[in-house]
Amino acid sequence: MKKIYVLTLLSCLLMLSACDSYLDIKPVGSVIPQTAEEYRALLARAYLNVPKDRGQACFRSDEMMVNDNEYDQNSFGDIERWNDVSPFPGTSQFTWSNFYNVLFIANQLIENEKEITEGTPEVVNQLVGEAYLLRAYMHFVLVNLHGQPYTKPGALSSKSVPLKLDTDIEKTLGRNTVEEVYISILSDIERARELINKEEWETVFSYRFSVLAVDALQSRVSLYMGEWQKCLESAEAVLAKKSVLVDMNEDSFVLPNHFESVETITALEQVMSSVVNNAAWAPASFLTIYQEGDRRLAAYFAAPDENGNRKSSKGGKRDYSCTFRVGELYLNAAEAAARLDKLPQARTRLLELMQKRYTPVAYVEKKNAVDTMDKDALIGEILNERARELAFEGHRWFDLRRTTRPRIVKVLQGETYILEQDDPRYTIPIPKDAIAANPGLAN
Numbered sequence: 001m002k003k004i005y006v007l008t009l010l011s012c013l014l015m016l017s018a019c020d021s022y023l024d025i026k027p028v029g030s031v032i033p034q035t036a037e038e039y040r041a042l043l044a045r046a047y048l049n050v051p052k053d054r055g056q057a058c059f060r061s062d063e064m065m066v067n068d069n070e071y072d073q074n075s076f077g078d079i080e081r082w083n084d085v086s087p088f089p090g091t092s093q094f095t096w097s098n099f100y101n102v103l104f105i106a107n108q109l110i111e112n113e114k115e116i117t118e119g120t121p122e123v124v125n126q127l128v129g130e131a132y133l134l135r136a137y138m139h140f141v142l143v144n145l146h147g148q149p150y151t152k153p154g155a156l157s158s159k160s161v162p163l164k165l166d167t168d169i170e171k172t173l174g175r176n177t178v179e180e181v182y183i184s185i186l187s188d189i190e191r192a193r194e195l196i197n198k199e200e201w202e203t204v205f206s207y208r209f210s211v212l213a214v215d216a217l218q219s220r221v222s223l224y225m226g227e228w229q230k231c232l233e234s235a236e237a238v239l240a241k242k243s244v245l246v247d248m249n250e251d252s253f254v255l256p257n258h259f260e261s262v263e264t265i266t267a268l269e270q271v272m273s274s275v276v277n278n279a280a281w282a283p284a285s286f287l288t289i290y291q292e293g294d295r296r297l298a299a300y301f302a303a304p305d306e307n308g309n310r311k312s313s314k315g316g317k318r319d320y321s322c323t324f325r326v327g328e329l330y331l332n333a334a335e336a337a338a339r340l341d342k343l344p345q346a347r348t349r350l351l352e353l354m355q356k357r358y359t360p361v362a363y364v365e366k367k368n369a370v371d372t373m374d375k376d377a378l379i380g381e382i383l384n385e386r387a388r389e390l391a392f393e394g395h396r397w398f399d400l401r402r403t404t405r406p407r408i409v410k411v412l413q414g415e416t417y418i419l420e421q422d423d424p425r426y427t428i429p430i431p432k433d434a435i436a437a438n439p440g441l442a443n
Contacts, residue, residue, distance in 0.1 A: 036119025039109055039127055046105035046134065047207050047268060051095040053145060054394030055271040055315070057428065058280075060419075062408050063387070063396040065283045065309065072279035080410070081417045082425040092275075094145060096434045099138050103164040106135040111167055122197055129195030130209045133217060136188035137323075139163065140221060143181040145428050149401045150178060151226050152422070161430070162441070174440050182225065189218050200242070206259055206267040207321065212238055213266045216324035219332045224402045232336035235329045238265070245326055245356040248295040255299065257314055257322035257393050265324035271394035272315020282391065284308030289388055293362020300391055312392040327353060327389050335382045338375060347371065350382055353389065401426050 033039045058064045059080045066076045078087035109116075109131035116124050139161070147160025155178050162173035163184050176184075192214050199211045215237040222231035246256045246263055254260055259267035272280070282301055287310060290297040301310035314320055330353040338346035347370055354366050373381060386399055400406060405426050408419040419425055435441045 235333035263326035277316035
């Protein structure tokens with residue numbers, strides 16, 4: 001039964017649209033993979049099928065608003081309004097099944113580690129290590145979409161998403177607790193650390209996981225867990241090897257989330273798909289966080305409309321594929337250091353990023369302000385800097401969830417919608433079609 005499923009899955013994967021030029025992926029064919037090359041091709045297809053749900057989720061935040069046109073409103077309006085109970089029938093779905101299709105392929109590699117032929121131990125280890133990290137990352141995104149935030153009181157024992165750790169398609173999956181999912185994620189990261197040996201991929205293969213990606217994911221996971229020391233250590237481990245930032249004071253530069261950017265660590269997810277990017281505006285209320293002299297406002301967004309809203313320049317094409325990049329690691333290090341009362345280290349990392357993002361005059365003003373901030377003010381500034389730096393890269397909704405889960409008020413087409421502080425709607429329900437296929441997910 002399993003082999004039949006693999007054949008079917010491979011056939012479906014081969015019908016995916018052709019890859020963009022920078023994704024040098026070869027089809028695996030309609031056979032059970034055996035060689036390292038065949039497993040590499042299968043893993044490449046899993047990479048290509050990684051969902052883009054992080055971007056769509058940000059319609060629920062204060063960062064993005066939906067176009068007024070009927071098509072976009074029908075697709076995303078109820079996501080923006082946190083209407084999960086009775087959404088419009090055409091509302092865009094979160095792609096639950098795609099996560100589990102990717103997990104199936106990752107598990108296929110893990111289970112067949114000893115059967116892979118025609119590859120050196122280093123090549124096989126790298127392949128299987130990437131599969132472990134991909135499995136960890138898919139579970140991490142899933143639990144942050146459909147499970148309670150790790151830092152919320154009582155969240156650890158609450159039911160979240162099913163762990164999928166094998167290729168048994170006949171097994172009925174039940175929901176695991178938030179704690180169980182995170183334990184599995186951390187275990188997979190450690191196994192990936194033992195196996196992955198490619199320090200950094202050349203640009204054409206930058207969608208693949210590397211040694212740097214292991215610590216980048218560890219830093220992000222630890223940040224979401226509130227494990228500040230581990231977050232700081234992992235962020236600094238990356239920055240010790242790769243720390244160059246895009247300098248926006250230069251005459252020309254590539255946006256930091258572009259796959260050819262000097263900041264790229266892993267260019268896997270096209271977080272802002274063309275459909276989501278075309279439907280999304282940055283509301284004027286969000287754009288007030290960009291102060292005078294911040295070069296990102298003009299770099300990240302198009303000119304404002306008559307209401308002050310702006311379109312993002314950071315998405316809509318696969319060129320803007322970004323899962324991990326250097327700028328995020330500076331912010332992770334800064335926040336973790338500040339929460340550990342290591343304020344000089346926090347200021348250093350924050351200011352190193354700011355120096356590349358503000359005009360020289362504005363940077364001096366920011367530095368003077370940052371140098372006098374106490375712990376609480378500094379953490380607040382770092383979180384605001386995350387919002388500015390990582391805008392439209394799929395972080396905002398998750399950052400709101402893991403921190404204060406604040407009250408959000410939206411006035412849309414003359415109607416007021418409110419997400420209360422710590423509202424249950426900070427967790428997105430498991431899609432109804434997934435529950436229909438497996439009623440056990442309802443509990």
